[in-house]
Amino acid sequence: MQDNPLTDKAALITGGARRIGREIVRQLHEAGMRVMIHYRSSADDARALQRKLNAARPDSAALVQGDLMEAEASEHVMLETIHAFGRLDALINNASTFFATPVEEATEDQWVDLMGTNLKAPFFLSQAAASALRKNRGCIVNIADVYGLRPLKAHPIYCSAKAGLIMLTRSLARDLAPSVRVNAVAPGAILWPEDNADEVSAQRIIARTPLKRMGTPAEIAAAVLFLVRDATFSTGQILVVDGGRQVVP
Numbered sequence: 001m002q003d004n005p006l007t008d009k010a011a012l013i014t015g016g017a018r019r020i021g022r023e024i025v026r027q028l029h030e031a032g033m034r035v036m037i038h039y040r041s042s043a044d045d046a047r048a049l050q051r052k053l054n055a056a057r058p059d060s061a062a063l064v065q066g067d068l069m070e071a072e073a074s075e076h077v078m079l080e081t082i083h084a085f086g087r088l089d090a091l092i093n094n095a096s097t098f099f100a101t102p103v104e105e106a107t108e109d110q111w112v113d114l115m116g117t118n119l120k121a122p123f124f125l126s127q128a129a130a131s132a133l134r135k136n137r138g139c140i141v142n143i144a145d146v147y148g149l150r151p152l153k154a155h156p157i158y159c160s161a162k163a164g165l166i167m168l169t170r171s172l173a174r175d176l177a178p179s180v181r182v183n184a185v186a187p188g189a190i191l192w193p194e195d196n197a198d199e200v201s202a203q204r205i206i207a208r209t210p211l212k213r214m215g216t217p218a219e220i221a222a223a224v225l226f227l228v229r230d231a232t233f234s235t236g237q238i239l240v241v242d243g244g245r246q247v248v249p
């Protein structure tokens, strides 16, 4: 482990209790990092994951609860992380909400929610984390979406929020250089929303995907690990992980 550049370094993963966030937590931990698992409502999943990781390596996983829509949440989550580990080396902005907002029906509350979780929270978490990250020449990885690069029908607010997150990635790469690298992963279809499993749409997307399948959370986590550990001369980049969907019209 002595040659491992991640040994004992600390990562904060938002929305880390379940689904893609959980796999990011798992892979960064397996690669040697200590992990702060942020969650909002998935307390049982978060505790179960923490127990498992601490059983593998004592004191290597901690938990912080917070609704990122609330003022001061970013500050609180950061303070808890520094309190737990005394440092921060990687911030992974993964927490998100996703739902349709057809133009005629969208409400201001929906705007506030989608922009809040997907764009505002990553900015204020980055702001709260900046000085700790600067100290260790750390990095930020934002989890964007291919739908921040091209629109998904009936999701104009979500797509705009993720497009904003892509520009935020590029802007912060400039503003936090040279000490902090800022990159993003833009997943294609990975996991269907749990309340809306749509087999017909899934098959339609797969048909238009050159690699002819959905991606897996492990493939997104591997891209995050690459950006955290290996991409030492990359900043402001958007790593698209979509089975080649972008190259088909």
Ligand SMILES: NC(=O)c1ccc[n+]([C@@H]2O[C@H](COP(=O)([O-])OP(=O)(O)OC[C@H]3O[C@@H](n4cnc5c(N)ncnc54)[C@H](OP(=O)(O)O)[C@@H]3O)[C@@H](O)[C@H]2O)c1
Pocket: 014, 015, 016, 017, 018, 019, 020, 021, 038, 039, 040, 041, 042, 043, 066, 067, 068, 069, 093, 094, 095, 096, 097, 098, 117, 143, 144, 145, 146, 186, 187, 188, 189, 190, 191, 192, 193
């Ligand atoms: N799933 C896909 O196929 C796909 C495709 C493209 C991009 N992505 C992106 O990849 C990331 C992970 O996707 P996913 O499907 O695993 O995400 P998800 O299940 O929709 O959400 C991840 C977590 O975000 C947290 N969250 C939501 N609102 C929050 C709030 N107000 N404050 C704090 N936490 C909040 C929730 O935590 P709790 O459960 O603790 O409440 C939730 O478990 C997201 O950024 C998503 O946009 C996913």
